[in-house]
Amino acid sequence: MAKQHHYAVYFDGTEWHLDIDTEEHAFPNGTVYDTETKEWDYAYQGNGKWIEGEEQAMHQLQTMLNKMNQERLGV
Numbered sequence: 001m002a003k004q005h006h007y008a009v010y011f012d013g014t015e016w017h018l019d020i021d022t023e024e025h026a027f028p029n030g031t032v033y034d035t036e037t038k039e040w041d042y043a044y045q046g047n048g049k050w051i052e053g054e055e056q057a058m059h060q061l062q063t064m065l066n067k068m069n070q071e072r073l074g075v
Contacts (some may be wrong), residue, residue, distance in 0.1 A: 004035060
């Protein structure tokens with residue numbers, strides 16, 4: 001099963017951030033698209049559980065944003 005994880009990010013002139021509010025508006029049926037079933041699902045499944053691959057994808061995205069912010073600040 002191939003899943004595409006979608007995120008919204010923004011730049012405020014200083015740093016890059018995840019934008020959960022925009023995600024909720026832009027993806028009302030969830031942020032994970034299943035290319036086989038052509039259906040959307042929510043990354044958070046409830047009761048502390050996340051859809052398969054979400055935690056790894058989120059970690060990689062946050063690492064990338066942190067690196068971009070550090071490079072911008074010259075760290």
